[in-house]
Amino acid sequence: MxxxxxKVTDICIIxxxxxxxxxxxxxxxxxxxxxxxxxxxxxxxxxDKEGANPERVMQxxxxxxxxxxxxxxxxxxxxxxxxxxxxxxELLETVMLVAELLELKxxxxxxxxxxxxxxxxxxxxGPLATLxxxxxxxxxxxxxxxxxxxxxxxxMYDDRGSLVDQAAPSNAVQIIGLNNVPLAGDEFESVDDLDxxxxxxxxxxxxxxxxxxxxxxxxxxxxxxxxAASISSGNQVGIDTHGLNIILKVDFQGSIEAIRQxxxxxxxxxxxxxxxxxxxxxxxxxxVDLAVASEGIVFGFNVKxxxxxxxxxxxxxxxxxxxxxxxxxxxxxRNAMExxxxxxxxxxxxxxxxxxxxxxxxxxxxxGCMVTxxxxxxxxxxxxxxxxxEVYVGTLDSLRRVKxxxxxxxxxxxxxxxxxxxxxWEEGDVLEAFNTVKxxxxxxxxxxxxTAALKGAGVQV
Numbered sequence: 001m002x003x004x005x006x007k008v009t010d011i012c013i014i015x016x017x018x019x020x021x022x023x024x025x026x027x028x029x030x031x032x033x034x035x036x037x038x039x040x041x042x043x044x045x046x047x048d049k050e051g052a053n054p055e056r057v058m059q060x061x062x063x064x065x066x067x068x069x070x071x072x073x074x075x076x077x078x079x080x081x082x083x084x085x086x087x088x089x090e091l092l093e094t095v096m097l098v099a100e101l102l103e104l105k106x107x108x109x110x111x112x113x114x115x116x117x118x119x120x121x122x123x124x125x126g127p128l129a130t131l132x133x134x135x136x137x138x139x140x141x142x143x144x145x146x147x148x149x150x151x152x153x154x155x156m157y158d159d160r161g162s163l164v165d166q167a168a169p170s171n172a173v174q175i176i177g178l179n180n181v182p183l184a185g186d187e188f189e190s191v192d193d194l195d196x197x198x199x200x201x202x203x204x205x206x207x208x209x210x211x212x213x214x215x216x217x218x219x220x221x222x223x224x225x226x227x228a229a230s231i232s233s234g235n236q237v238g239i240d241t242h243g244l245n246i247i248l249k250v251d252f253q254g255s256i257e258a259i260r261q262x263x264x265x266x267x268x269x270x271x272x273x274x275x276x277x278x279x280x281x282x283x284x285x286x287x288v289d290l291a292v293a294s295e296g297i298v299f300g301f302n303v304k305x306x307x308x309x310x311x312x313x314x315x316x317x318x319x320x321x322x323x324x325x326x327x328x329x330x331x332x333x334r335n336a337m338e339x340x341x342x343x344x345x346x347x348x349x350x351x352x353x354x355x356x357x358x359x360x361x362x363x364x365x366x367x368g369c370m371v372t373x374x375x376x377x378x379x380x381x382x383x384x385x386x387x388x389x390e391v392y393v394g395t396l397d398s399l400r401r402v403k404x405x406x407x408x409x410x411x412x413x414x415x416x417x418x419x420x421x422x423x424x425w426e427e428g429d430v431l432e433a434f435n436t437v438k439x440x441x442x443x444x445x446x447x448x449x450x451t452a453a454l455k456g457a458g459v460q461v
Contacts, residue, residue: 006036007185008115008132010104010170011095015043018052018079022060030064039098040066042077043091054079106169111190112136116146117172119181119253121281127181130174131167131188138167138190143197144178147186148208150201151178152194181280184254244271244337245296247287248278249303255280255326259301262330271337283309283320291318297336301329347434351375351411355429359416365423366398366416369431376415376433377408383432384422392422396433 006012012033016026033040042061044054058068058077067073076094080087114134122128129146131138143152154177158164167173179201182188191197250256256278263273276294277287283298283305291298291313298305298313300322305313313320323329351374355367369376376382378399384392398418401409409415417431 005117006032006038008117008134009036009038010102011041011098012036012038013041013043013091013095015045016057016061018044018046018054018057019049021053021057022064027064030066034065039102040075041091041094041098042066042068042075044077044079045082047079048081048084048086106135108137108168110136111192112138112142112167113187113189114138116182116184116186116188117254118184119280120251121181121279123282125176127178128174128176129178129182129188130172132172133167133169135169136190137169138171138173138175140165142190143192143194144175144188144190145197145200145204146178146188147182148201148205149178149180149182149186150194150197153177181253184252184257244273245291245294246273246275246278246333247291247294247296247298248275249283249287249298249300250278250280251302253280255301259326259329262326263333266330266334266337273333273337282306283322285309285312288313288316288318288320292316297321299323299329299333301326345436346439347381348437349374350377350380350433350435352433353415353417353431355425355427355431356414358425358427361398361416361418364418364420365425366400366418367425367429367431368414369417370414371409371411373411374433375408375410376417376431377435378406380433380435382417382419383434384425385430385432386426386428391424391429392419394419394422 006029012029014026014029014033016022030040044057046052047054058071061075061077062068062071062073066075068075068077070077076098078087078091078094080091082088112133113136114132116129117132118130120128127149129149131146138153138156140153140156144150153175155175156164156167157174158167159172164173191200248256248259250259260275260278266273276296277290280303282303283300285308287298288309290296298318298320300320302324303322305320305322310320321329321332323332351371353369353371353376355369357368358365359368360366376396376399378396380396382392382394382396383390396417397420398416399406399409400416400418401413406415
């Protein structure tokens with residue numbers, strides 16, 4: 001969202017707290033402004049607060065490449081107090097001066113053009129879009145093409161929620177009248193005819209549909225996941241691939257971008273996420289039907305699910321998860337992904353024994369052993385090593401001590417050991433006893449397993 005904001009603005013005002021100083025989000029905002037090559041004005045806020053240290057803030061900013069003008073640099077910095085209104089006029093004058101030096105101009109006597117900042121679906125008003133006018137003047141009643149959406153403006157609201165009839169360049173307004181919700185970041189333009197708007201919007205929708213089809217077709221290309229699936233089919237142990245179908249409903253279109261960005265950080269070599277639907281608006285019955293058809297999960301961020309929808313979802317055994325905090329959503333999504341992973345087997349050592357004699361027992365042979373460390377337990381797994389090399393892995397079937405069947409034998413004691421499918425014992429063999437337990441894996445552990453298997457198969461990663 002910061003990147004999108006930097007791209008649609010002419011001057012970036014970055015507010016830094018005088019008591020907290022430069023924070024990670026400050027660095028991120030500055031990086032986006034530099035990437036978009038937008039001039040920066042720094043507002044050092046809360047200078048009236050106890051513990052404020054504007055000089056330290058300027059020092060920190062200078063260390064990341066923003067040298068204050070008062071120190072001979074080229075970055076305007078104004079010390080303000082938003083609470084008391086101190087130096088706010090000076091900040092506005094600084095912005096106007098930067099705009100004048102850059103000769104930033106717009107023609108108010110032409111059809112309006114600009115960018116969608118945010119969009120959502122309101123139950124009462126329908127699609128709402130927040131636009132910033134970058135050129136021309138936007139009027140109530142204008143016909144807009146806005147990405148895949150189009151329509152005639154029925155109402156416009158300013159930043160205070162008051163109805164307005166016009167929006168000049170650099171103003172932001174919220175409009176009603178589009179046929180559907182546009183995407184945050186879409187460009188809009190005012191046109192003279194509704195048929196022209198419909199034609200352009202349909203052409204844009206067709207182009208986007210082809211892009212989505214091509215993206216789906218690209219899912220069949222060779223990727224780490226597809227190679228891992230091939231290796232898995234070749235009986236490579238520990239590799240499993242799954243897909244998790246997601247229906248995502250959010251309050252604003254921009255929330256989708258933020259959530260998708262956060263999700264990209266999750267390793268997806270083993271569990272791939274498929275977003276079947278990502279749209280603004282409350283959870284509906286059709287969302288539940290889609291989840292039923294796809295065996296998916298409905299995730300909602302800052303939206304509601306009406307009681308009738310929750311009841312229908314319960315009847316259809318569909319899970320609806322609603323969140324107010326994005327980090328909670330990401331954590332639960334991670335847990336859901338990890339829940340799809342196959343459990344990992346882990347060996348728990350019990351003890352070891354050394355074969356001192358071999359004797360016949362019934363139809364086979366048994367090993368007379370001395371337990372050297374730990375213990376040997378009836379029914380445990382055993383590994384037989386001969387001169388350091390593994391010759392057998394299986395399950396201990398018979399454990400005796402002085403002709404009596406026992407459940408376990410500890411270190412320093414002798415015992416007789418037998419297994420049904422192995423009788424090639426030799427004196428000096430070492431027997432390792434262990435149990436196998438299953439435990440859940442993290443996405444990072446599963447991803448490491450895939451990478452190791454790929455390298456083992458000679459695949460460059």
